[in-house]
Amino acid sequence: MPPPNPTRHSALLTDLYELTMAAAYFENQFNPAASFELFVRTLPPERGYLLAAGLEQALDYLETLAFTDAEVDFLRRHPVFSHVGDAFFDYLRRLRFTGEVWAVPEGTVVFADEPLLRVRAPIMEAQVVETFLLTSLTFQTLVATKAARVVEAAAGRGVVEFGTRRAHGPEAGVLAARAAYLGGCIGTSNVEAGQRFGLPTYGTVAHSFVMAYADEEESFRRFLRVFPENAILLVDTYDTLAAVDRIVASGLRPKGVRLDSGNLVELSKEVRRRLDRGGLPDTQIFASGDLNEYAIAEMLAQGAALDAFGVGTELATSKDAPALGAVYKLVAVHGGPESGSRVKLSEDKATYPGPKQVFRFRGTGGRYDHDLVARADEAWPEAEPLLTCVLRDGRRLAPSPSLSVNRERAKESLEKLPAPYRAFRQPATYPVRFSHALEELQEEAARKVFQPAGRRPNDAG
């Protein structure tokens, strides 16, 4: 059996319209370089920031993008392409991503309207990769952001990501584990994510193990025999306090106990008392069961005696904000008769034209003060540009930073973000401004759109 190759994705993993547009460009012999930008229109509810994530998987995809013969043959037979000649399919067979990518590093705090990624490539290539780039960046960004919130709520206590069973399929579970670690979780229960990304993996024990033996205490004893140092016993299968009393009375010394139901504030206090009184002051209390940042903050505010948290569903699905309104928009065509910046004017969905850079201005103590979205060729030496060139001629410019480095960047970036923007409910809106030069470019581009066809200077031929 061949080992799985999870980083190789089918080139068909795109929307059909990316390929029909590519065919239309090809047949019209139109393939100028173009710039596209990926950004989020509005932050999800209750989010004051996003933590950028998923770039690594996007770059893996761009570096390995190639259609197999079988994939091209599949397209060749699709009825939508019945008027498209063989030459286009030969082009697909040779297609590689040869462009340039600028991106905000993983683990950077970002906001609405800020490009997370900018692609400059022949327009056919830049178009075909849209779908994959969006799904890679948006999902991990959602989960990393959720993780950062949950970890902040836990106030120094460890948070383990537990959500694969509720994730949107097995691969989503693996990616969620990665993003959650990036966002500050100490690890995951997902073993595949552990192997693939080098994440610390954790596990306790399930109700089924307790139930497999007719007697609860026997199940505890058997588990501890095999895991004398690591066992975290699940105590809520029948009666939480009775189970804890049994552990104490029988002299078992688990590393921890896990509470998964009931009133965790009251139970944890009482369990702590009984463990301490029973000579088990070092036995930790681990909580799980539909937890999120709101529940954790509330429980700790009420004095819950909890040492660590397992968070599943809410993290792996970013349940209260399960989708990110990210888009990938053409901002410029470079060279040829159609050269120029581009804007879209659709109602409520207008865009800023031209390749852009995000400049971050800091205040006292290095804390983030405001951002400026500007034309890519502007210079703001007193600010930090967030987008850097990571891929050129279709290849990474340097090996990617490790996930640990990105996780450390996330920690620092979050620390520099003032608290009002990190509030769990109704956070303050971080100031994102647009440069004068960018505003001017937008007015100019919008004016051009409304010039009747035929009067454009370059359209004479």
Next chain:
Amino acid sequence: MPPPNPTRHSALLTDLYELTMAAAYFENQFNPAASFELFVRTLPPERGYLLAAGLEQALDYLETLAFTDAEVDFLRRHPVFSHVGDAFFDYLRRLRFTGEVWAVPEGTVVFADEPLLRVRAPIMEAQVVETFLLTSLTFQTLVATKAARVVEAAAGRGVVEFGTRRAHGPEAGVLAARAAYLGGCIGTSNVEAGQRFGLPTYGTVAHSFVMAYADEEESFRRFLRVFPENAILLVDTYDTLAAVDRIVASGLRPKGVRLDSGNLVELSKEVRRRLDRGGLPDTQIFASGDLNEYAIAEMLAQGAALDAFGVGTELATSKDAPALGAVYKLVAVHGGPESGSRVKLSEDKATYPGPKQVFRFRGTGGRYDHDLVARADEAWPEAEPLLTCVLRDGRRLAPSPSLSVNRERAKESLEKLPAPYRAFRQPATYPVRFSHALEELQEEAARKVFQPAGRRPNDAG
């Protein structure tokens, strides 16, 4: 480059605790057959039913489950297993799923508390597969259910699934496309899903194509040249009505136009008028842009002149209900000193013991009247048992039905479900009852839990 093998998943795609429990069972020489059931505790908000989906991927996984040497070596080095001997890892190297699976066929309407799947296997095998089974069944069930609602709202008009870019990673997009088709969508934009599952694929054109040319009409003309029969032109990039006027005036004859922003009710009526007046009565109007069942039903109620819908984010993430509270619970241990039915008594999370069957009773016109959850060995000849045996000795008993067959089953099953249970808001609660024999078994099993250890009849040795 090897072709991707998306149906082969790493055996590490599980939670670590499944493997620590397996190790504990192994070291305790405890591996009786056990029965586990997968069910949903409560329906998500606004859902009156679920449409079962994802079984095929679950069965693929069970039939191919095997640890590679590299995967076993990875586990061997994990510090949590430091007290576990080599014999367990040799066991993992040989591990295959050898059990039996009963399941509700894909495309069947199901409700809370009804087992969707029952596994009977040596307890170690049954435990290790928990995580994958849950993530496979819950995600596709969520999306198939959402699709069924959206399709019902569209009242006979076609719905195409468009959501990969907002799905939880690329693989989630492929699975969402499959589930959406099962739920009644006419196809997807995801080309990989088209190839892998034989789904019809559709595409229109993006704003970028319109913007790539400095002149909108030129972009329309160029696209139509290549796709004379299939082109659905996107008309909202700058000004929807002006774009439609331009199409009419220039004699273009697209198959359809797509509206993606603005007031779709008013715009669609006016676009319809202008197309009809311009001699394009056959040109369809396609709507997209953050649509869901609520928006579609509302627009149609207001007389929107829309012929088909593209639904993305809401479908691919089941956005208003992005997670399903499904669990996989031990219900019986078969044979050995620990033999017997099992219940869990955790607060708000108690379970019914023993292997179960779901019996569906029909009323007039074959419409669903109520369900009865009963012991698997009960006979209710006037009702239809929902769970059938699909896998024995780790192998499918028969080739799986095609996705088209399952899709047809979904259509029929939904038609038999009375309308009040299909309401989009505050649906009626379908009656799910529990048999007398099952209630008796639960009382008995709960009593046994509370017998002090040592007094159980089989525990003397």
